[in-house]
Amino acid sequence: MKKQLQPVDAETLLQEHEFKKTPLRIMLLEVLSLSLSPLPVAKLIRKTKKLAADPATIYRALNAFVEAGIVNALTVDKTKVLYELVQEESHKHHIVCDSCNAVESIPFCVKTIDQQAVKLSRQFNRVHSHQLAFVGTCRKCIRALR
Amino acid sequence: MKKQLQPVDAETLLQEHEFKKTPLRIMLLEVLSLSLSPLPVAKLIRKTKKLAADPATIYRALNAFVEAGIVNALTVDKTKVLYELVQEESHKHHIVCDSCNAVESIPFCVKTIDQQAVKLSRQFNRVHSHQLAFVGTCRKCIRALR
């Protein structure tokens, strides 16, 4: 039942998306792939501090990854953005501790989420709120765009 | 079946929460209560421009309302925060157009959301993504806090 964490082959991933294999980008993808939960930029900066990369460079890399669909940016609230590698497997949702910021993944997609999913998360016993927003394109815009 | 929009009694609401009944705060609550969808700060500034209130004052009012539980701040993504009056009735979720920013409410709570809910939204025909995060307090923090 326990899922084995397999480090993604960062170099291959970069190559597939026509990115250069730079030390920073490789390390970013490795850190993300080895993390059990989505990470904030601050933590990514710390985890790559060996490379002493400029924050601007890290932001640029993350934005490029999100744009390419390699990485998902999860906005928990105004000031809390977390990055996670997009995994082949299931789309994930998350539960965040508003005290220590611990993040746990809930391996259900919206389709099947219900109170059960929350209960299944054993690390939490109080859920104060949740935020859900779908993003898409409305008909008016689709018409206007063509 | 059509829901009638009833303007909230802003003054009573303010009084109940021990806020002073100032013109700005009254108008903010009225604008929010009359809106069919959550509104960004920019729009709230425009809708209250008669009062020529300082943005700082509007932010302060909104934060106070959120803190008091009168208003809900919905974070769609990093740079898109929408405010809505908390209504007695059902907890709502939303679908946002990433092109024109139109927002539509989905009158289902997570408990019952599934593909059906998305289909029921007639204004949209492409849904690119959705973000869901529960916020709560994990056991570790609850233990630490007492």
Add this chain to the structure above:
DNA sequence: TGCCAATTGCAAATCATTTGCATTTGTATA
């Protein structure tokens, strides 16, 4: 090896939001 575009570092710019502080305003009470 050499070239060119992608990536980076650094500094400066951005921009929404917050904060400090003096002034004004709402409300409770005499």
Add this chain to the structure above:
DNA sequence: TATACAAATGCAAATGATTTGCAATTGGCA
């Protein structure tokens, strides 16, 4: 109705994360 005090406001300045311009560096390919 007048008085007093905390809440609310306006204004200007600070904040702070993220972005951008630009010159220098680096990775990948001929």
